[in-house]
Amino acid sequence: MNENLKQLKVSAIENGTVIDHIPAGAVFQVIRILKLDKFDDMVLFGTNLESKKYGTKGIIKVSNKYFSPEDINKIALVAPHASIIEISDYGVTAKKIVEIPDKVKGIVKCFNPNCVTNHEQLSTKFDVVDKEEIRLKCNYCEKITVKNNMEFR
Amino acid sequence: MKNKSLVSINDYSKEEQLRILELAREFEKKPVQTIMQDYVVASLFFEPSTRTRLSFESAVNRLGGKVIGFSEAANTSVKKGESLRDTILTIANYSDLIVMRNPVEGSARFAAEISSVPVINAGDGANQHPTQTLLDLYSIVKTQGTLDNLHVAFVGDLKYGRTVHSLVIALCNYNTTFHLVSPIELKLPSSVKMHIKEKNLTYHQYTELEEAIPHADVLYMTRIQKERFSDPLEYERIKNSYILSNNILNNTKENLKVMHPLPRVNEININVDSNPKAYYFEQALNGVYVRQALMASILGLR
Ligand SMILES: [Zn+2]
Numbered sequence: 170m171n172e173n174l175k176q177l178k179v180s181a182i183e184n185g186t187v188i189d190h191i192p193a194g195a196v197f198q199v200i201r202i203l204k205l206d207k208f209d210d211m212v213l214f215g216t217n218l219e220s221k222k223y224g225t226k227g228i229i230k231v232s233n234k235y236f237s238p239e240d241i242n243k244i245a246l247v248a249p250h251a252s253i254i255e256i257s258d259y260g261v262t263a264k265k266i267v268e269i270p271d272k273v274k275g276i277v278k279c280f281n282p283n284c285v286t287n288h289e290q291l292s293t294k295f296d297v298v299d300k301e302e303i304r305l306k307c308n309y310c311e312k313i314t315v316k317n318n319m320e321f322r
Numbered sequence: 323m324k325n326k327s328l329v330s331i332n333d334y335s336k337e338e339q340l341r342i343l344e345l346a347r348e349f350e351k352k353p354v355q356t357i358m359q360d361y362v363v364a365s366l367f368f369e370p371s372t373r374t375r376l377s378f379e380s381a382v383n384r385l386g387g388k389v390i391g392f393s394e395a396a397n398t399s400v401k402k403g404e405s406l407r408d409t410i411l412t413i414a415n416y417s418d419l420i421v422m423r424n425p426v427e428g429s430a431r432f433a434a435e436i437s438s439v440p441v442i443n444a445g446d447g448a449n450q451h452p453t454q455t456l457l458d459l460y461s462i463v464k465t466q467g468t469l470d471n472l473h474v475a476f477v478g479d480l481k482y483g484r485t486v487h488s489l490v491i492a493l494c495n496y497n498t499t500f501h502l503v504s505p506i507e508l509k510l511p512s513s514v515k516m517h518i519k520e521k522n523l524t525y526h527q528y529t530e531l532e533e534a535i536p537h538a539d540v541l542y543m544t545r546i547q548k549e550r551f552s553d554p555l556e557y558e559r560i561k562n563s564y565i566l567s568n569n570i571l572n573n574t575k576e577n578l579k580v581m582h583p584l585p586r587v588n589e590i591n592i593n594v595d596s597n598p599k600a601y602y603f604e605q606a607l608n609g610v611y612v613r614q615a616l617m618a619s620i621l622g623l624r
Contacts, residue, residue: 279428281427283425283426283427283447283448284426284427284428285406285426285427285428285429285431285432286428288406288426288429289405289406289407289432290405290407291407291432307428308428308431309427309428309429309431309432310427310428310446310447310449311330311427311428311449311450312427313513
């Protein structure tokens, strides 16, 4: 594939943030978590792109927006290997990685069907008790939600 | 501890738990007082639990307080689809303290977050029942004179019994040696054993009751429920293997006391009831003193 064609797929932005190395299946989740579906400046995204490291990947480019570490770390559960590239005047000004936070608010559903968070209108709260395996302890029912039964809301 | 809700046993530090136990001793000496006469306690039982409800209500009544509430959700606005949020926000206006039992797990934590008055969890599904743990601790210290360095044997369903889980976790503060007796299928979960390991305490696992009890200062019996078995034949095989009888109690320590959160089914033979080592009915009575102590402390009356 030549360089021009590659460029066309997801074109460059002048100022803003590029979120690269998102698992292909997680692009829409990242968009929802970062509320980019309600963002009013330009958002470009691609999914099922070729990746040397992971086979396929997704990428999102957000114009005129820089994320706080607190916000960007929310995507760590769905895109643990994402790279965050900050762009200014078409040049890279910073490269960051995401970190699994100590606490997770909202985003994830408690897997316990008998948990109050699945019965009442309230957002979930978890302590991350294991960052390697990603194990989340519900602040309400105290049960552990693990990667295999993790659902995003 | 004024205004401090009790949802999980770990909400109270070891020192705070000990203070409740000390206060309970005071109420045991003088259970009838008038310190709560200006207070209204809301007793919200979204599922029936006669034993726990009456214990709380007896505690309030003996201290001169008033009780409002319901003993099951059937005839209330809850049945008409009112959210827990609205029920709690409304009832918090009418009362100084809420005691709640609710089959939904985490409901007590949620209630404590939104309520303007403190909340005592009287059981939230399979999750927590902290006043049971406090009364168990009180029963142990009362019969053994100490909570420290004891050998405690737990028998029966150690997998699903929330009473067992909370008490094991609470006892990890007291250098306890644990003797865990259960069928393989109903072993103590690793999430609870984790607490024992964190404190570097010793535990032994057995499948035979007779092996464990010569060591024990406290024998904590639980019932094995049929619903816990996917294979009914398994239940039939196991159900009679952990039945306590007087002859098993012959070769035990002098100071041994037998406890049980009640109700029992057949796991303690009724001829044990008159054995001086049987303690389960006194244990239930201790619940009233512990709940008096807890409420008096939360309301800032002690
Ligand atoms: Zn939960």
